[in-house]
Amino acid sequence: MTAKTPAAARRCPRCGSAAIHAFRPFCSQRCRALDLARWLDGSYGVPVVEEDGADDGELSRSDRDR
Ligand SMILES: [Zn+2]
Incomplete structure (x- = not known):
């Protein structure tokens, strides 16, 4: 019972x-x-990019720019 160091607990x-x-x-x-x-x-790792799996980055960027 070492309750002297709560941090170590x-x-x-x-x-x-x-x-x-x-x-x-x-x-x-x-x-x-x-x-x-x-x-x-x-x-955030559940984007709906099953179709455009290659351009997911560009797609997200374009969508955000709008
Ligand atoms: Zn660790």
Whole structure:
């Protein structure tokens, strides 16, 4: 029972290592970046470009410019 270090109690949801205050709740910038990338991929990674899979970037750009 070591309740003296609440910061150490936190664990990285990515790898399970002890989280660092600077990168909490993750243990490192890498874990944070990976988790963030995963979130972005899950949230914005579902475009309806099954037909134009090659020009998805241009399509999105054109649509946004309008
Ligand atoms: Zn980690």
